[in-house]
Amino acid sequence: MEPTKANAKKSILAYLLPPALWLGAWQLGAFWVERAVEGRGNELLLPYPASVLAALMELLPSGAFWATVGATLLRVAVGLAAGIFLGTLLAGVTCSWVWLHRLLSPAIRIVRATPVASFILLVLLWTGRNTVPAVISALMVLPVVWENLVRGIQAADPQLLELAQAYRFSRWKTLRLIYLPSLRPYFLSAVITSTGLAWKSGVAAEAICWPRPGIGTQIYNTKLYLEIPSLFAWTAVVVALSLVLERLLRLALGRWKGGGGDD
Amino acid sequence: MIELSHLEFSYGDRRVLSDFSLTLPVQGITALQGPSGCGKTTLLRLLAGLERPQSGTISGIVPGTGAILFQENRLLPWRTVKQHITDVLPRERQDEAARWLELVELEDEVHTLPASLSGGMGRRLALGRCLALGGSVYLLDEPFAGVDPERTRRILTRIRGLGTPVVLTSHQASVLELADRVISLDGPPLHRL
Numbered sequence: 001m002e003p004t005k006a007n008a009k010k011s012i013l014a015y016l017l018p019p020a021l022w023l024g025a026w027q028l029g030a031f032w033v034e035r036a037v038e039g040r041g042n043e044l045l046l047p048y049p050a051s052v053l054a055a056l057m058e059l060l061p062s063g064a065f066w067a068t069v070g071a072t073l074l075r076v077a078v079g080l081a082a083g084i085f086l087g088t089l090l091a092g093v094t095c096s097w098v099w100l101h102r103l104l105s106p107a108i109r110i111v112r113a114t115p116v117a118s119f120i121l122l123v124l125l126w127t128g129r130n131t132v133p134a135v136i137s138a139l140m141v142l143p144v145v146w147e148n149l150v151r152g153i154q155a156a157d158p159q160l161l162e163l164a165q166a167y168r169f170s171r172w173k174t175l176r177l178i179y180l181p182s183l184r185p186y187f188l189s190a191v192i193t194s195t196g197l198a199w200k201s202g203v204a205a206e207a208i209c210w211p212r213p214g215i216g217t218q219i220y221n222t223k224l225y226l227e228i229p230s231l232f233a234w235t236a237v238v239v240a241l242s243l244v245l246e247r248l249l250r251l252a253l254g255r256w257k258g259g260g261g262d263d
Numbered sequence: 264m265i266e267l268s269h270l271e272f273s274y275g276d277r278r279v280l281s282d283f284s285l286t287l288p289v290q291g292i293t294a295l296q297g298p299s300g301c302g303k304t305t306l307l308r309l310l311a312g313l314e315r316p317q318s319g320t321i322s323g324i325v326p327g328t329g330a331i332l333f334q335e336n337r338l339l340p341w342r343t344v345k346q347h348i349t350d351v352l353p354r355e356r357q358d359e360a361a362r363w364l365e366l367v368e369l370e371d372e373v374h375t376l377p378a379s380l381s382g383g384m385g386r387r388l389a390l391g392r393c394l395a396l397g398g399s400v401y402l403l404d405e406p407f408a409g410v411d412p413e414r415t416r417r418i419l420t421r422i423r424g425l426g427t428p429v430v431l432t433s434h435q436a437s438v439l440e441l442a443d444r445v446i447s448l449d450g451p452p453l454h455r456l
Binding site for chain 2: 159160162163165166167168169173177178181
């Protein structure tokens, strides 16, 4: 066998083996549950992978499914973008003015520590149910982005900052040539963590507020009607969407080398 | 003439300069030599306006008008060799980059990033950037560390041709030989014409 083909087979195996093992464990678990309850409703506790796949296949061709996915994706994306924007803005201002840091950092820390359920109910009282998921996603993302970026700004190399001062760089040039490239790993890490958070909190908000259409609303309905394979199917959809969005953001940010400007 | 009179300077509890006075001519190449820790770097930083003496006066130089080459290269890992030069040049002088790269013999490394440069090349890039920045005086801290003696002589001769006064620190014989005067900081000042 040619070495390249052998390597390709190895890498395919490395990708497929872990999910296959987990799927096998799930299948065994479902089998064990069925035996334990002696066939009396094992699908309520742990459905077989095949049942979940069947539920997913039932969902996929329907237009309502795509409208639901689109609506949730839009809410989460808006919340994520708003959280990243506000977190970045606040990191910039709190690092520029000490008094603003003193004023805002306790508030941001409180936002981070507050249970998401409290926020969901409060925001539901203040705004419409369709707005809650985006607001909640933004509120969960903001402190993560803020904290990462503040840490990144504080970690900027003091020798390079002194160089910028001695070489008479403008504030804009110092930001472009020193701060932004130094911040890149912090920003990347913040965005990746935030994507998962935005999905989790956004869908949790939908499950409590029932906006229509919405994945969280569908998840709530599966609980009402005890359609556990559908619950697993919708969960799989959320996980897949989160991974796709995270991958896209990684690709987009991977192109950003920092430092900007040509020769 | 740059006049330093009765300077006192400490980093915390560590006294670096005590009642220190010196006169530096503002022409040609002036080399400062002395053992490590005698205050050469501090002196350049004071002349560049990056530090302020606790007492004493500095006259004959406006703080912030000189171009300092730091003891460390302080290169930006994400900028290419050429970008390091263009970053310090105003918009209307961007086409001068090639000239400065030739001066420090880095014209073949235009698109190279600092991580791929040798120690000596990195030093020459930092030097080229400082020279391109320009100023009333060049304040160069160990400008040829890691650079071979022959290349050091060539580059230093070109720097002399720029006409801007240079105050530098060095331990290298090849640098001290080419200086117009050498001032020793560990004893009575030596003057070489």
